[in-house]
Every structure is written in structure tokens, then in C-alpha cells.
Amino acid sequence: MTTVRVVVGAALFDGGRLLAARRSAPPELAGRWELPGGKLEPGESAEEALVRELREELGVEAEPLERVAGEWPLRPPYVLHVWTARLLAGEARPLQDHDELRWLAPDELDEVDWLDQDRPAVALAAGLLRRTAP
Numbered sequence: 113m114t115t116v117r118v119v120v121g122a123a124l125f126d127g128g129r130l131l132a133a134r135r136s137a138p139p140e141l142a143g144r145w146e147l148p149g150g151k152l153e154p155g156e157s158a159e160e161a162l163v164r165e166l167r168e169e170l171g172v173e174a175e176p177l178e179r180v181a182g183e184w185p186l187r188p189p190y191v192l193h194v195w196t197a198r199l200l201a202g203e204a205r206p207l208q209d210h211d212e213l214r215w216l217a218p219d220e221l222d223e224v225d226w227l228d229q230d231r232p233a234v235a236l237a238a239g240l241l242r243r244t245a246p
């Protein structure tokens with residue numbers, strides 16, 4: 113039996129908008145949009161991985177908030193887990209893995225070509241945002 117490995121994706125919110133990131137690699141994923149994040153390293157919690165990845169990929173500090181219920185299969189052995197997070201400091205820039213970023217308002221979420229496996233997670237995360245936003 114293969115052990116499942118977790119990829120953590122961040123539904124990063126700031127001012128009521130959600131950050132979408134366009135992948136620059138590998139070729140089969142390039143041009144599609146995703147929630148920034150990456151693989152957990154050994155011994156790391158999902159929250160720790162999320163903070164590290166957002167620092168590396170976007171140059172920002174973020175606070176994980178809550179896990180979005182669900183798990184989405186990726187290329188085996190990986191599965192996608194998603195957490196909502198809020199921006200604490202910095203201005204997001206596509207430093208690694210991405211070539212474009214967009215902050216999407218709730219009515220703009222369908223404007224980018226999300227990776228198929230990200231669509232349900234994005235919809236759920238946006239629902240959480242609508243519930244918790246002032």
C-alpha cells in the first residue's frame with residue numbers, strides 16, 4: 113500500500129478577495145490556475161507547510177485559519193488539502209512556480225481556468241469567506 117502524501121493549497125484571502133496563481137510548470141499544468149502551496153515536508157504540519165510555501169512562492173506572511181472539509185486526489189500518491197488563510201504582511205509576487213497572480217472578488221472566481229481538482233475546493237473556500245466576511 114502506498115502512503116498518501118499531502119499537498120496543501122492555500123485559499124488566501126485579503127480584503128474579501130481570493131488569490132489565484134497561474135502555474136508556470138510542469139508543461140501539463142502550466143497556464144492553469146491553482147491555490148498556491150505545495151507538498152508537506154517530513155515532520156511538517158499542514159499549517160507549517162502552508163506558511164513556508166507562501167513565503168517561498170509569494171514572499172508573503174500568512175496565517176492559516178481553517179481546513180476546508182474534503183480531500184481531492186491528484187497524481188498518486190498525492191492528495192490536495194486546502195486551508196483558508198489570511199494575508200498578514202507583504203505584497204504577493206509570483207516568485208516561484210507561477211507567472212501570474214490575481215486577487216479575485218467573489219463574482220470573479222469563474223474568470224480563471226482553475227485546475228479541475230481545485231474547482232470544488234475553491235467553491236467551498238469562497239462559501240466560507242462569504243460566511244465569515246464582515
Ligand SMILES: Nc1nc2c([nH]c(=O)n2[C@H]2C[C@H](O)[C@@H](COP(=O)(O)OP(=O)(O)OP(=O)(O)O)O2)c(=O)[nH]1
Pocket residue numbers: 119120121141146147148149150151152165186187190192209227229230
Ligand atoms: N500547490 C498546489 N499544487 C497543486 C494544486 N492542485 C494540483 O493539482 N496541484 C499539483 C501540482 C503539483 O503536481 C503538486 C504540487 O506540487 P508543487 O510543485 O506545488 O509542490 P512543491 O512546491 O512542494 O514543489 P516540489 O517539491 O515539487 O519542488 O500538486 C494546488 O491547488 N496547489
